[in-house]
Amino acid sequence: DAGITQSPRHKVTETGTPVTLRCHQTENHRYMYWYRQDPGHGLRLIHYSYGVKDTDKGEVSDGYSVSRSKTEDFLLTLESATSSQTSVYFCAISEGTPGRVSNQPQHFGDGTRLSIL
Amino acid sequence: DAKTTQPPSMDCAEGRAANLPCNHSTISGNEYVYWYRQIHSQGPQYIIHGLKNNETNEMASLIITEDRKSSTLILPHATLRDTAVYYCIVRVAGGGSNYKLTFGKGTLLTVNP
Numbered sequence: 322d323a324g325i326t327q328s329p330r331h332k333v334t335e336t337g338t339p340v341t342l343r344c345h346q347t348e349n350h351r352y353m354y355w356y357r358q359d360p361g362h363g364l365r366l367i368h369y370s371y372g373v374k375d376t377d378k379g380e381v382s383d384g385y386s387v388s389r390s391k392t393e394d395f396l397l398t399l400e401s402a403t404s405s406q407t408s409v410y411f412c413a414i415s416e417g418t419p420g421r422v423s424n425q426p427q428h429f430g431d432g433t434r435l436s437i438l
Numbered sequence: 439d440a441k442t443t444q445p446p447s448m449d450c451a452e453g454r455a456a457n458l459p460c461n462h463s464t465i466s467g468n469e470y471v472y473w474y475r476q477i478h479s480q481g482p483q484y485i486i487h488g489l490k491n492n493e494t495n496e497m498a499s500l501i502i503t504e505d506r507k508s509s510t511l512i513l514p515h516a517t518l519r520d521t522a523v524y525y526c527i528v529r530v531a532g533g534g535s536n537y538k539l540t541f542g543k544g545t546l547l548t549v550n551p
Contacts, residue, residue: 424531429481
C-alpha cells in the first residue's frame, strides 16, 4: 500500500472554528490532492498540489485553503468551519515528472471523518 | 473526460471469477481506463489501468475491446473481501486539473459464500 497517512482520522468540532487536516506521504510523489466525499456527490476535488508551494483549486475550493511547504506534507485548512463542510476527506498522491505527461494512478489515504456541529 | 456506464450491482459466488463490465462509448484516443474500488469506510483503492492493450496485475485483469468502447475488469477468484463498490473511470493522462478523478456511482459487487 502507498505510504499515505491522514490525521486526524476523526474530528468533531463546532461551527466557526478553524480546522486543519494533514496528509503525509512517504513516497516522494510530486502530486497531492484533497477530495471530499458526500452521499449523492461521489468524490469531489477540493485542491491539489503539483510541487512544493505549488497548489491550485479544484471544483469545490470555496471555504478551503491548502499549503505544501514540504514534499511529504499537504495541509487542508477550513478557516471557519461550517456544517456544510461535514464530510469524509481523502488525500491522494500520484507520481509525475515536470514537463512530462503521466498516466500514473492516484493512491488514496484512509480518510478523515469530519463532523461540524 | 468520457462518461462511463456500469451496472449498479452484481453478485458473485466466492471462488468464482467476477466480471465487471464498463461502457465508455465516447472515449477518446488519449484517454485511459482506470479501475478503483472502495470498501465501506475506506479510501478508494487503485486496481488497474490501461489504454488499449489488455493488462494484468496481481489483483485483476483488464480487458479492453478493440474499439475501446467498453472494458471488463476480471477478479479471477473472488473472495468475501472483494465485496466493494467498483468504479470505472476514463481520464486523459496529464497534469493539473486533468488529474482530477471523476467517480460515478460504480458497481456494488457482493461476493456470497
